[in-house]
Amino acid sequence: MTVTAAGVVRITAERKERASLALRLVRSEIFAAIASPVLILATWELLVGVGLLDSRFFPAPSSVVIALFDLIQSGQLFVDIGWTVLRVVIGTLLGAIPGLVFGVLLGLSQIARAFVLPAINALYPIPKIAMFPLVMMIFGIGETSKWIIVAIAVFFQMFFSTLAGVVNIEKIYLDVASNFKASRWQTYRTIAVPGALPFIFTGLQLGLGMALIVVIIAENFGTQVGIGYLIWRSWQVFEVRDMYVGLVVVAALGYGFQLLLQQVQRRIIPWKAQGGT
Amino acid sequence: MQGSATTDPAGDRGVKIRISNLGKVFSLGDSTVDAITDVNLEVRTGEFICIVGPSGCGKTTLLRILAELEVPSRGEVVIARADPAAPLTSMIFQETSIFPWMTVRDNVAYGLRLRHVADDQVARTVDHFIRLAGLERFADAYPHQLSGGMKQRTSVARAFSNDPEILLMDEPFAALDEQNKALLQEELLRIWSETRKTVVFITHSIDEALVLGDRIVVMSRRPGTLKAEFKVEFPRPRRVYDLKADPAFGQLSRKIWTLLREEVVP
Numbered sequence: 001m002t003v004t005a006a007g008v009v010r011i012t013a014e015r016k017e018r019a020s021l022a023l024r025l026v027r028s029e030i031f032a033a034i035a036s037p038v039l040i041l042a043t044w045e046l047l048v049g050v051g052l053l054d055s056r057f058f059p060a061p062s063s064v065v066i067a068l069f070d071l072i073q074s075g076q077l078f079v080d081i082g083w084t085v086l087r088v089v090i091g092t093l094l095g096a097i098p099g100l101v102f103g104v105l106l107g108l109s110q111i112a113r114a115f116v117l118p119a120i121n122a123l124y125p126i127p128k129i130a131m132f133p134l135v136m137m138i139f140g141i142g143e144t145s146k147w148i149i150v151a152i153a154v155f156f157q158m159f160f161s162t163l164a165g166v167v168n169i170e171k172i173y174l175d176v177a178s179n180f181k182a183s184r185w186q187t188y189r190t191i192a193v194p195g196a197l198p199f200i201f202t203g204l205q206l207g208l209g210m211a212l213i214v215v216i217i218a219e220n221f222g223t224q225v226g227i228g229y230l231i232w233r234s235w236q237v238f239e240v241r242d243m244y245v246g247l248v249v250v251a252a253l254g255y256g257f258q259l260l261l262q263q264v265q266r267r268i269i270p271w272k273a274q275g276g277t
Numbered sequence: 278m279q280g281s282a283t284t285d286p287a288g289d290r291g292v293k294i295r296i297s298n299l300g301k302v303f304s305l306g307d308s309t310v311d312a313i314t315d316v317n318l319e320v321r322t323g324e325f326i327c328i329v330g331p332s333g334c335g336k337t338t339l340l341r342i343l344a345e346l347e348v349p350s351r352g353e354v355v356i357a358r359a360d361p362a363a364p365l366t367s368m369i370f371q372e373t374s375i376f377p378w379m380t381v382r383d384n385v386a387y388g389l390r391l392r393h394v395a396d397d398q399v400a401r402t403v404d405h406f407i408r409l410a411g412l413e414r415f416a417d418a419y420p421h422q423l424s425g426g427m428k429q430r431t432s433v434a435r436a437f438s439n440d441p442e443i444l445l446m447d448e449p450f451a452a453l454d455e456q457n458k459a460l461l462q463e464e465l466l467r468i469w470s471e472t473r474k475t476v477v478f479i480t481h482s483i484d485e486a487l488v489l490g491d492r493i494v495v496m497s498r499r500p501g502t503l504k505a506e507f508k509v510e511f512p513r514p515r516r517v518y519d520l521k522a523d524p525a526f527g528q529l530s531r532k533i534w535t536l537l538r539e540e541v542v543p
Contacts, residue, residue: 172374179344179368180388180439190387194378271377271419 059241067241068248081249083225087143087218088211088257091150096207099158100200104192107166120159128153128210129217141222146215153214154207161203165196198272201265208257216250227253293357293443293475294320294343300351300500301338311500312338316352318494318503325469325476327486329533330496331541336479337371339501340445343477344368359442364388367436371448375420375431382407382416384431388439402438409468410434426457430464437468444469446478450485459517462488466515483533487526488517495533498540505536 047053048060071077139145219228234243299316313335341347410430
């Protein structure tokens with residue numbers, strides 16, 4: 001912008017100088033996002049190297065990477081991952097489907113809500129893992145009890161999210177369905193479920209987070225495989241580097257689940273893709 | 278509400294809807310509010326009737342009773358039903374009522390799909406009304422990608438494609454800007470002239486009622502009841518701005534306003 005002598009203001013296009021490639025890289029957000037963990041890991045490595053950090057509890061990142069490669073090479077890591085993922089998937093299906101069904105049914109019926117909700121509200125505050133001993137008494141210490149405890153954890157998240165989603169559907173959509181003489185089943189299918197889908201996905205997201213927590217603890221009991229088992233066994237034999245491998249893998253699993261869900265969500269809820277209602 | 282299935286001896290100009298002594302009371306906690314009281318009205322088959330009234334006069338309640346979304350407290354509505362198997366009413370709402378999770382095409386197909394109409398017939402009907410409503414380019418769009426005018430066009434197309442005997446419209450264009458309103462009014466008239474369905478149209482705009490209706494019924498303030506009625510005899514097809522330039526339009530508009538004014542002034 002230049003002001004000429006006569007007092008005229010001229011607004012012209014800005015001429016941007018292109019910075020050098022290196023400079024733009026350093027300034028980019030991606031670089032900043034990568035730089036911080038790299039910096040932390042490097043500092044950690046250094047502090048262990050000079051003996052300021054106790055490697056019995058905080059082994060050098062490089063030694064954890066070596067432990068990771070050992071576990072990959074032996075094939076054991078993939079077996080553990082496979083079992084944990086399987087338990088999470090089966091348990092999630094067992095919990096999410098009833099959670100969805102109950103959420104939709106209760107969402108559209110005030111009387112059913114009044115009847116069932118007190119019981120569910122009474123159970124909800126119990127930390128789900130506290131029910132695990134009872135679940136093991138009933139279903140034994142094998143796979144079934146792990147599926148069930150994951151299912152219980154997922155059920156509550158899914159149920160409450162779906163319920164909230166259905167209750168929050170704008171009344172006018174139900175009026176339209178009623179004016180078009182939609183049957184009860186058609187109302188569930190065309191209004192309640194699609195209208196609540198954004199909430200249902202939130203429920204699934206929270207549920208998978210809970211599932212991972214629960215499965216890791218449950219894998220301390222009655223099994224010789226799974227990432228949880230890897231972590232617990234490392235604690236018993238004081239193999240701290242394997243324990244770190246377990247932690248890294250759990251983090252990656254959790255992240256992977258969320259990424260996968262986001263992809264599915266983008267497919268299934270296209271009307272949400274560009275913002276909007 | 279019971280639709281009596283008598284066929285109409287008077288042909289297509291017989292009475293389609295007979296409303297007698299209709300009243301609706303809402304209870305709010307301990308107190309009750311009379312929304313409408315003693316409404317008596319006959320609507321003829323194929324007639325486009327406009328109900329004008331001040332806001333809060335209960336005109337939406339009247340329409341919701343006709344749509345079977347509310348149950349009357351007093352009186353009755355008798356509707357002459359031509360085909361008991363076909364849908365009786367479709368309502369077009371004031372606010373956005375098209376489903377955000379369906380494309381324009383699926384929204385327009387909604388009523389037909391609920392009735393399990395064969396796929397090829399659904400496609401034909403939906404294409405027809407999408408074209409009539411000027412929505413071809415947006416057929417596969419989702420509502421969040423549409424302007425307000427396009428959303429209401431979809432709503433109109435959804436109601437017409439369901440092929441009901443009666444269309445109920447609750448200020449469908451109230452939220453639109455002047456230009457879009459005029460455009461949609463003309464398009465509504467064009468679509469309506471193809472089908473000549475019985476229409477009950479509610480509005481607070483006298484001009485809109487004059488542009489669209491064969492007859493205008495003026496409602497009093499709450500508890501709403503019918504106060505007067507006017508025949509609107511402008512020839513069809515009507516064009517909104519040609520009509521507004523007609524001196525007779527202005528005179529009739531003033532006459533109705535004089536009457537309505539008493540109801541609006543507190």
